[in-house]
Amino acid sequence: MEKNPFELPLELLFGMAGRINKKRGFLFVSKVLGKHIPVIPAVSLVSGALLGARLLENYYGQQVDTTTLVEGLMNQEMSQVVHQQLIQKPFELPEHVLFIGFAETATALGHSMFSCFQNNAHYIHTTREVIQDFQPSITFEEEHSHAVAQRMYLSDDSWLATDAPIVLVDDEITTGKTALNIIREIQMKYPRSHYIVASLLDWRSDEDCKRFEELQSELDITITNVSFVKGQIKVEGAPVEKAEIEKNSCAEQSRGTSSIIKIEAAKWPQMNYSSIDSRGCSNNRPYLMQTGRFGIQSSDQYELNTYCRQMGIELRARRTGKALCMGTGEFMYIPMLIAAHMGDDVWYQSTTRSPIYPSKMDKYAVKNAFSFQSPEDPLVLNFCYNIPDDCYSDVFVFFERGTTEERLLSFYTVLNNLSIPNKYAVFFG
Structure with missing residues (x-):
């Protein structure tokens, strides 16, 4: 050190x-x-x-x-x-x-x-x-x-x-x-x-x-x-073989059956740009203006803080107990700020592209893993980690942009298999 x-x-x-x-x-x-x-x-x-x-x-x-x-x-x-x-x-x-x-x-x-x-x-x-x-x-x-x-x-x-x-x-x-x-x-x-x-x-x-x-x-x-x-680190050994990890990556899924409730977030200024996935398909739904994806400055912060506080108060009213809030991919800050206004015993994490090997070993950081097709690009595998059984009463997943039900199906399957009674998908555009 x-x-x-x-x-x-x-x-x-x-x-x-x-x-x-x-x-x-x-x-x-x-x-x-x-x-x-x-x-x-x-x-x-x-x-x-x-x-x-x-x-x-x-x-x-x-x-x-x-x-x-x-x-x-x-x-x-x-x-x-x-x-x-x-x-x-x-x-x-x-x-x-x-x-x-x-x-x-x-x-x-x-x-x-x-x-x-x-x-x-x-x-x-x-x-x-x-x-x-x-x-x-x-x-x-x-x-x-x-x-x-x-x-x-x-x-x-x-x-x-x-x-x-x-x-x-x-x-x-x-x-x-x-x-x-x-x-x-x-x-x-x-x-x-x-x-x-x-x-x-x-x-x-x-x-x-x-x-x-x-x-x-x-x-x-x-x-x-x-x-x-x-500090400095010393690395020994070689990366774990991909096939061995993929075989175990989703072995810890639970068995919940609850339906997912869709919530349309209050309207907020948007940017009308279209994205193209790896297959050349377009998503024409707008982006939020104040995520930082296209630039944001100090003078924008007051309105963003006010919006996230109001959204947090609205979502807090739906809670029944310990809650997990999840950002999706690059869409992390606004869900995090909203979660900070949703009361006590609220936890936050995000989905990710990073594939990580799960293990129950003591002091190992990733205990379980769930994989699914990205709603933005079905050819891209996404993951979420460290969601234990029977831990949360509610889960709120935040999406910056909407997409088709077909593209959401893989992620929804993972959510429905979690042992969390109340599940919400919050869409901003």
């Missing part, structure tokens, strides 16, 4: 699991991100804010009182109160900054880091979707990922056409190659002098750090790294 400025216990931040990936056979499974492991939703929001405080300390040299934010992570029952305090008194940025969250895992982390600032902040997240008749501002590759190609569709390219610092936000950095790839692409089209790479965990080796230094010299830029934990 090289750096741990907030003295956060590692077991608080992550567990370990094996992933189905020929290039990287292990995964740091975050316990605060709200992706593979259910978390109190405000915990994820507070972790993004603490990363924002780290930016002010590391990059701008400001003294920030992080005591309350750290307490919100260490004593997670306090996280909701801490998050509400942050909404009332967000941080200030001394200059314009563009935050970019990496899809799909860090879309909510990037958004929550951006949202802790009351001024001068812009945010966009990358995507693996292909938008019809919309030329991406940036394309790059995430080489170790299960889905390599990433794109960035910024509705206003003037946000890039400045020398404002760019903050690249990811949950965990192992080698940093993804960050280096996007920096190269941005610098070719929209050159600037400063980049910040922000992550919960930074495991770059000395050799990896040297690559960052070399790119700084080559492009005449400065790259600052900001994280909760900086």
Whole structure:
């Protein structure tokens, strides 16, 4: 361990699991991100804010009182109160900054880091979707990922056409190659002098750090790294064979039979873009304007917070007990913020493209797994993890866009097989 400025216990931040990936056979499974492991939703929001405080300390040299934010992570029952305090008194940025969250895992982390600032902040997240008749501002590759190609569709390219610092936000950095790839692409089209790479965990080796230094010299830029934990890891062994994992990936399904209740969310400003899946089929249903997919700025935050609070209050009235809220794929932040307003004993996680090997071993991070065809693209396999039997009374699944019943059937089958009495599908468009 090289750096741990907030003295956060590692077991608080992550567990370990094996992933189905020929290039990287292990995964740091975050316990605060709200992706593979259910978390109190405000915990994820507070972790993004603490990363924002780290930016002010590391990059701008400001003294920030992080005591309350750290307490919100260490004593997670306090996280909701801490998050509400942050909404009332967000941080200030001394200059314009563009935050970019990496899809799909860090879309909510990037958004929550951006949202802790009351001024001068812009945010966009990358995507693996292909938008019809919309030329991406940036394309790059995430080489170790299960889905390599990433794109960035910024509705206003003037946000890039400045020398404002760019903050690249990811949950965990192992080698940093993804960050280096996007920096190269941005610098070719929209050159600037400063980049910040922000992550919960930074495991770059000395050799990896040297690559960052070399790119700084080559492009005449400065790259600052900001994280909760900086250390190094030693990897032994090879990735688990794919066939062995797929055979067991859905062995833990339960046997519920409840029907799924469809909820149409209150209308919210939308973007009329169409996506194209891997078979060339179009989905013409609109996207939400304020997810960050096409860009969002500080002045948008008040209305978004108000909308999510109202939605949370409405959905809270449907609860009968302990509730699980699930985002879907890249659509993570808005469901997370809504869940934070749905009362106590509400947990949040998201579906994912990442295939992970489940095991009942002690301290292993992924205990069970459920696979299904993605509602956005039937040729893409999606997963959800760590949903135990007879744990929740209600589950709310949030979809940014609607689709056909046929495309929802695979996911609905998984939901109906969960031993959760009350199941809701919430659609925003």
